[in-house]
Amino acid sequence: MTGDQVEVEGRRIFEERLRKSSRWDIAFVRRFMISFGPLSSVFDFVTFGVMLWVFHSGPAQFRSGWFVESLATQTLLIFAIRTRRIPFLRSHPSLPLTLAPLGVVTVGAVLPATPLARTLGFQPLPGAFFATLIGMIIGYLALVETGKRLFYGTAVAAPPVPGRYAGRRHQRRRAGRFSTTAVRPTPVDGPP
Numbered sequence: 001m002t003g004d005q006v007e008v009e010g011r012r013i014f015e016e017r018l019r020k021s022s023r024w025d026i027a028f029v030r031r032f033m034i035s036f037g038p039l040s041s042v043f044d045f046v047t048f049g050v051m052l053w054v055f056h057s058g059p060a061q062f063r064s065g066w067f068v069e070s071l072a073t074q075t076l077l078i079f080a081i082r083t084r085r086i087p088f089l090r091s092h093p094s095l096p097l098t099l100a101p102l103g104v105v106t107v108g109a110v111l112p113a114t115p116l117a118r119t120l121g122f123q124p125l126p127g128a129f130f131a132t133l134i135g136m137i138i139g140y141l142a143l144v145e146t147g148k149r150l151f152y153g154t155a156v157a158a159p160p161v162p163g164r165y166a167g168r169r170h171q172r173r174r175a176g177r178f179s180t181t182a183v184r185p186t187p188v189d190g191p192p
Contacts, residue, residue, distance in 0.1 A: 035151050036081070036144065043073055043140050050132055060123035064112040068125065069133055071108040073140045075101045080144045084152055087141075109133075 047069040051057040057065060078101050079087035087093070109130070112122040 032151070036147060039140070039143055039147060040070075040074065040077075042143075043136060044070065046136060050129075050136075054132070055126060055129060058123070060121055061125065064117070064122040064125055065129055067122065068109050068112065068129075069136060072105045072133060072137055075104050075108075076137060076141065077144065080141055080148070084148065086145060 044066070047066055048062075051062045051065045055061065055065070078097075079093060082093065082097075083091040085091040111117065111120070113124045117123060
């Protein structure tokens with residue numbers, strides 16, 4: 001398939017999903033978590049190593065560095081997992097979606113240098129930490145992009161499997177009461 005054909009197919013699937021509600025594919029969600037969850041842990045361990053062996057941080061500075069790194073990588077991950085394409089190059093998020101996470105990361109990065117830092121158990125971070133942080137973020141997002149290619153390249157579309165309530169008149173779902181599409185019983189003796 002060419003890029004244009006993929007684009008047309010993607011739009012067709014998107015429009016189809018807008019017209020009718022779909023079920024969550026729990027197997028897909030599980031595979032996604034198992035594939036991408038450990039990446040975050042790898043970068044936490046990298047941060048631990050940097051804070052302990054490069055910056056020789058005490059507990060407050062260690063906590064500050066880990067907080068800022070975790071906040072930055074997990075918040076910026078929104079841009080990577082929101083699309084199968086490369087964020088910012090092939091998929092442009094809206095301005096509010098761009099500014100909100102960047103604002104959160106900025107506030108988180110500045111927080112250890114504010115008067116609130118002592119109350120939160122933080123300590124100001126050295127400038128070299130932020131240079132290291134930028135490198136870690138670039139590495140993390142590059143690894144996530146590689147993971148996305150592998151994940152979606154091996155994804156197999158499974159045919160829908162009928163649930164254990166298939167064919168039954170009343171299906172009870174745990175999320176049914178939170179759904180706006182759930183069928184509500186009609187009162188017998190009057191209007192709702």
